[in-house]
Amino acid sequence: MxxxxxxxxxxxxxxxxxxxxxxxxxxxxxxxxxxxxxxxxxxxxxxxxxxxxxxxxxxxxxxxxxxxxxxxxxxxxxxxxxxxxxxxxxxxxxxxxxxxxxxxxxxLPFEVADYVDFYASENHARNVGQIFRPDAEDSLTPNWKHLPIGYHGRSGTVVVSGTEVPRPSGQRKAPTDAAPVFGPSVRLDIEAEVGFVVGVPSRMGAPVALGDFREHVFGLCLLNDWSARDIQAWEYVPLGPFLGKSFATSVSAWITPLDALEEALVAPPARTHELLPYLDDSDEEPGGYDLRISVAVNGHVVSEPPFSTMYWTAAQQLAHMTVNGASLRTGDLYGSGTVSGPAERERGSLLELTWNGREPLELPDGKRTFLEDGDEVTLSAWAPGPNGVRVGLGQVTGRVVQG
The missing domain is CATH 2.30.30.230 (Fumarylacetoacetase, N-terminal domain)
Incomplete structure (x- = not known):
């Protein structure tokens, strides 16, 4: 043709x-x-x-x-x-x-400058809170509804779709273990996310306002922020993710410009807490995106997370990322954090889908709690476009290999 x-x-x-x-x-x-x-x-x-x-x-x-x-x-x-x-x-x-x-x-379509990962899904944050703090009065941390939580990641291991992902090794320690051990991760997971690509840089000391989001961000892509849950659980208190996250982040080979997604703009979920002025988007254009994501393991769809449910928008994330005066560089990439909806089949990580390994997934090739060597994960997505046509996002695929 x-x-x-x-x-x-x-x-x-x-x-x-x-x-x-x-x-x-x-x-x-x-x-x-x-x-x-x-x-x-x-x-x-x-x-x-x-x-x-x-x-x-x-x-x-x-x-x-x-x-x-x-x-x-x-x-x-x-x-x-x-x-x-x-x-x-x-x-x-x-x-x-x-x-x-x-x-x-x-x-890889652009040279990545810095990489930041957020935690913007209330459904995901509540699931994680219920898994690890089941007796807490509130499954969200006290700061969650007041600011987009994030951490600074590693740009050097952002890889294009199709790149194999060697299983990472590191220290891990189960609660019942007397001492930590070193070895390959046995709880390797995915995080279905959306990445935003910064084009125009900003000056150090000059925060980027909510209304300037589209002046700086060129487009978006699907992103899989692989996660070694066992390594992360042992290392991340008190400073946060490090080796459990830095070994690989997979992105699509295709960057969809924001201008292609005008029909996909939607209002984010209703705010339940008053926001500080630099994050208050009540008078801004709708900042959410109606992206329909599918997560497949070895060709079998296990989840369909809706990006429209994300509590914090990409514009709010950018504003928060720069409010302290941190500058933007061309090629900066920031991830939304795991996308999870309210239903069980809308969870964007195996941690949630299997409830920390207690409820294995039934796949055609056997049960899974976390990823095995040889498993291939594919994220795909589409958004509403003009005249009822769909806008496809380039898929992101990665296969786990022995480290």
């Missing part, structure tokens, strides 16, 4: 156009690509062929120059790309610059 003839209703039609980076067989040259159906367009080559003023931004080995260019450039480039793949007069020029998706290698 010619690349322009995308079937009606295809979630990767011209209404979507996510960005990635690819190389061709036998070549080390990396190019910015835009996905249309089952093809990828060499965006830099198309920009050059059609005389675009943004050709220099697109003819790069990663998305960082485009990310840094700002909202005006993002909107202009998106309008141009839409025309290149829909206006018949461009077809003769653009057609040779498409490549079948199955024939290219996809790479």
């Amino acid at each position: 010619p690349p322009f003839d995308v079937p009606e209703g295809d979630p990767f039609g011209p209404h979507n156009l996510p960005y990635g980076v690819f190389s061709l067989p036998g070549s080390s040259h990396r190019a910015v690509g835009v996905r249309l159906g089952d093809h990828v367009l060499d965006a830099g080559a198309a920009a050059h062929a059609l005389g675009s003023p943004y050709a220099s931004l697109l003819a790069r080995p990663n998305l960082n120059p485009l990310l840094a260019a700002g909202r005006t450039a993002w909107s202009d480039v998106r309008r141009a790309l839409t025309a290149w793949v829909t206006v018949p007069s461009h077809r003769e020029t653009v057609a040779p610059l498409f490549h079948p998706l199955s024939s290219v290698t996809l790479h």
Whole structure:
């Protein structure tokens, strides 16, 4: 099928156009690509062929120059790309610059600067609280409804979808053990998340306001923040996650621009506590996104977490991340935290799905409490788009291998 003839209703039609980076067989040259159906367009080559003023931004080995260019450039480039793949007069020029998706290698689409992970789902936080503090009067910590809790992660182990994940080793100690032991994690888990990609940097000492979210954030992608629960449980008191989280974070090869998700904007859940002014979004545009996520283990769907239930929005997370004066850099990535809905089949981690291993999942290839070597986890998602069509998010897949 010619690349322009995308079937009606295809979630990767011209209404979507996510960005990635690819190389061709036998070549080390990396190019910015835009996905249309089952093809990828060499965006830099198309920009050059059609005389675009943004050709220099697109003819790069990663998305960082485009990310840094700002909202005006993002909107202009998106309008141009839409025309290149829909206006018949461009077809003769653009057609040779498409490549079948199955024939290219996809790479990490941007150079990650810093990585921050949040804890923004009330359902997830309450589940975790009930698992580990079953006798607590409130399963949420006292600060949870007042600020988006997060931690600073490790950017060097953010990897693109399809990268194998070696099982991490570290110290672990069960409550009944007399002393810690060292070895491979036996409670390896996933965290189904959404990652937000920062484009325009900010000045140190200048917080980013809620209303400036779209001036700084280029787009989003699916993210799996792998978690070694046993390593984390022993190490994280009192400072928080470290080796239990830093070994791998998988992201999609495709970054969906925010401009493709206008129809997916929704209001977040009702606020139950008065927020401080820098987080008060009552007068802001709806800051939630209606993303429908699926989590599959070895091809079997085990959960469908709804992102619309997230209590803290991406704009609030960005505002909180910078309110102390911390600066943004092009390529900063921040994760939403595990996405979990109110129903059992909407939980975004095995910790919750199996209730800390007490209720194993029944899979076609056997029971699971946590991940075994050889298990492959795939996150996929879609969002409502214009005229009832879906906007597909690039999936993120990772297979656990022996460390």
